[in-house]
Amino acid sequence: MSAARVVKAGMLTTIQDRGRWGLQSRGVPVAGPMDPVSHRLANVLVGNDPDAATLEVTLLGPQLDFEDERVIAVTGAEFEILVDGKPMPMHAPFIVPAESQLRFGARLRGARAYIAIAGGIVVPATLGSRSTHLISGMGGIDGRPIRAGDRLPLGDPGCTRRSAAALAQPVVQLPEGGAVIRVLAGPQREYFSDDALNVLQSAPYAIGQNSDRMGFRLTGPRLSHSRGADIISDATPLGVLQVPASGQPILLMADRQTAGGYPKIATVITADISVAGQLCPGDTITFRVCTPGEAIAALIAQERALMAVET
Amino acid sequence: MSDIFTGSFRVVAAGDSALIVEFEERIDPVVNDRAIAVAEAIQGAAIAGVRDVVPTYRSVAVYFDPLRTDYDRLVAQLREQSQRPAATSGVGRPPLRIPVCYGGDFGPDLPAVAEFGQMSEAEAIQIHAGTIYRVFMVGFVPGFAYMGIVDARIAAPRHATPRVRVPPGTVGIAGVQTGIYPAQTPGGWQLIGRTPVKPFDATRPEAFLMKAGDAVEFYAIDRVEYDRLT
Known part of the structure; x- marks a missing residue:
């Protein structure tokens, strides 16, 4: 089986498919891409199944040697991309010839890029998914980020169809230093003071240094509880804002645990998850409460943009 | 999307x-039974989306x-499912029996738990092993079962500062809850013993030992027996 060899791993490069769904009742976290839209787009551009495993690159990109010729695409955060020293476009499929090297240069905007390779990365699946979950050490290669010397097994590209399309405009608007993120109130809005949703929207929150794929620790206007900071542990959806006794919220992201005991004031809408996934420590988030109708309209608009690339 | x-x-x-x-x-086991029954009904209905x-x-x-579905349609289907009689949960099935080597290096907090109950370590073990527990939920990390209800006499609260590393298989108490750490993780529970049984092993055909609704009973083994079973 042909492979890509890892020469340099980059800062934190993990193998991700759409995530390990269906086992949260057994305590298994979903994991999956921090920016699911860019992950799917990368796969679409090289003709892969949308669930195929890609590489999620964080802030500093890898260097990969390819054994055979492959069509690849890079989406998400904007980087300089070079094949044997020649610049390649983002958001468009291109060919990496046999025995040549893909290298990431400077990062321009955004935090996470996705490398899709025609045929996909076919490491063995664990509990139905190839997604790397770092804390439980599951998926990817031995549940860890890739490192120099790894051999990434690649699937048969023959069964994939190269998309002709390059992207006219990005589907995910890359944030520069900060983003406005829309939320819906709940599921435990009644555990907070009456003005808590106004406080949440009153000023930007900074993403702390101890933020990771599991969640973003935020610093900003303090949210007041009205019924204490403990609830009987319940489920923790993607994008939920849980608020411990400190009053400083934690935004739960891809590697979140399946359940938690803090009240949750609001939840990021699905259409804005990918933008949030492009943020990193030092960036800010300005929250805006929206309506369910607005959330669904935004999601449908995003889906239309993705489907336009697929056809 | 108002509350219903x-x-x-x-x-x-x-x-x-x-x-x-x-x-x-x-x-409360009665409340938990309802939640599990409704979850099973929703799962069984295989609703698209x-x-x-x-x-x-x-x-x-x-x-x-x-x-693929929407909130209102889903709520209508949920209401239909919640009308159905409760499906099978663990109640009535014989409890899963789990061996535990209590105290010593495996259970550094056993003395503190005994002191909490103003009793000997042997009595604390007898109380922990003498109760049939319900698995209320599984979460935190793969295969971690939140079990209860621990007898009030040994229901010592969790540590204010969690330990950085708790070895896999360690059995702990946190108030009325008891559980087994399936993997090495940080943990703030009172550690009273260790089991050779693995609650989670991705390489087993049945990766998970326990699910919500199961009944569990612990029994004491000595170090020789623990080593034999490991």
């Missing part, structure tokens, strides 16, 4: 892709794809 109250449960939206069915706000169903102590989270 019907008698003894309500449905709350958690963003646009999840909803939570909430029952009475207390840790539902991605994951997660029962917890007193609620059920339903994760769905909002482009």
Whole structure:
């Protein structure tokens, strides 16, 4: 089986498919891409199944040697991309010839890029998914980020169809230093003071240094509880804002645990998850409460943009 | 997407892709049985667009794809499912018996738990092993079962500062809850012993030992027996 060899791993490069769904009742976290839209787009551009495993690159990109010729695409955060020293476009499929090297240069905007390779990365699946979950050490290669010397097994590209399309405009608007993120109130809005949703929207929150794929620790206007900071542990959806006794919220992201005991004031809408996934420590988030109708309209608009690339 | 109250449960939206069915706000086997039964009914109904169903102590989270179903349609289907008689949960089945080597290096907090109950370590072990527990939910890390209800006499509260590393297989108490750490993780529970049994092993055909609703009973073994079973 042909492979890509890892020469340099980059800062934190993990193998991700759409995530390990269906086992949260057994305590298994979903994991999956921090920016699911860019992950799917990368796969679409090289003709892969949308669930195929890609590489999620964080802030500093890898260097990969390819054994055979492959069509690849890079989406998400904007980087300089070079094949044997020649610049390649983002958001468009291109060919990496046999025995040549893909290298990431400077990062321009955004935090996470996705490398899709025609045929996909076919490491063995664990509990139905190839997604790397770092804390439980599951998926990817031995549940860890890739490192120099790894051999990434690649699937048969023959069964994939190269998309002709390059992207006219990005589907995910890359944030520069900060983003406005829309939320819906709940599921435990009644555990907070009456003005808590106004406080949440009153000023930007900074993403702390101890933020990771599991969640973003935020610093900003303090949210007041009205019924204490403990609830009987319940489920923790993607994008939920849980608020411990400190009053400083934690935004739960891809590697979140399946359940938690803090009240949750609001939840990021699905259409804005990918933008949030492009943020990193030092960036800010300005929250805006929206309506369910607005959330669904935004999601449908995003889906239309993705489907336009697929056809 | 307003909250829907019907008698003894309500449905709350958690963003646009999840909803939570909430029952009475207390840790109670009767409430937990309802949550598990509703979760099983939703799972069994194989509703298009539902991605994951997660029962917890007193609620059920339903994760769905909002482009394939919508909140109102889902709530109507949930209401239909909640009318059905409770399906099979663990009640009535014989408890799963789990060996534990209590105390010593394996249970550094056993003396503190005994002191909490103003009793000997042997009595504390007898109480912990003499109770049949319910698995209220599985969460935190793969295969971690939240079990209860621990006898009030040994229900010592968790540590203010969690330990950085708790070895896999360690049995702990946190108030009325007891559980087994399936993997090495940080942990704030009172550590009273260790089991050679693995609650989670991805390489086993049945990766998970326990699920919500199961009954569990611990029994004491000595170090020789522990080593034999490891």
